[in-house]
Amino acid sequence: MKTSLLTIKGTKDSEVELPLIFSTPFRAELIHKAFTNLTSHKFQPQGRHPTAGMDVVARSNDPPTGQHQARIAKMKGGGGGRQGQAGGVASVRGGRQAHPPIVDRVIFKKLNKKENKLAFCSAIAATASKDLVKSRGHKIEGIESFPIVVTNDIESISKASDIFKVLEDLKLMKDVERLQARKPRTGKSSLRGRSKKVGKSVLFVTKDASKISKA
Structure with missing residues (x-):
């Protein structure tokens, strides 16, 4: 499998043989699986206080009407705003959660080594397909x-x-300018710290940490 070798002016210099990794078949479901598993490594364990929603004085047998009928516990209080309201149980205002998250939950997803390697090779090989690159929304x-x-x-x-001059000669500036047209999101996502969606464009892959990393 060969591809064109271009100069920084955008003209064709010669042809080069691509490494064997670019012959890996495209596996979209495997790439997605590896991506979701790696994303789970950013999660943090979370839980609730053991007595959250139950730190109230509430009784179910006051007045003492007997135990033959189920009654939700009512709060006590000398004329308080919540006197007589239900509390200390789930499904009531200010009550506990029925099934709260626990810190013992396994949130880190794992992936087999062979699957991870195949997903990595498949993702790199996908960059050699013009149709796949265009389907991602890139301007090419x-x-x-x-x-x-x-x-x-x-x-x-x-x-x-x-x-920027090289990107212009390589006809890649339209894809770079595509990221500048992104607008901040509104609504719940903005309130929760996801107002901006970072786009993806040109990725430079060099032999070592060259001068281009400072540009």
Whole structure:
């Protein structure tokens, strides 16, 4: 499997043979499984206080009407705002949760080593498919060969202005500008710290930590 080797001016220099990893079959369900498992590693254990919702003085036998009829415990109090209201049990105002989360729950998902390796190789191989890249929403008009391989001259660039010039010559600026059109989300997601959705665009893969990382 071959692809075009491009210069920083966007012209074709020659053709190069791609590594064997790009011949891995595309497994969308395996990639999604690996992604969800890795996302679970960011979760934190959470739980509730053992006596949450039960720190109240409530009795079910006052007045003493007998034990033949089920009665929800009522709060005591000398003229308080919640005097006579139900409390200390689930399904009432200010009561405990029926099934609260526990810290012993296993929230870290695991994945077999072979599945993880195959998902990683499949995700890399997917970058060589123009249809798959376009289906992700990337703007790739005018680009013929995938993945985009550039000569080693790009590693010597250290200025952001020069990088933008190279992206323009490689016809990648439309995909970069696509991220600037994102609007902040509103509603519950914004209140819970998810107002911005970070987009994905160009990823530079170099041999080592070159000057391009400073641009």
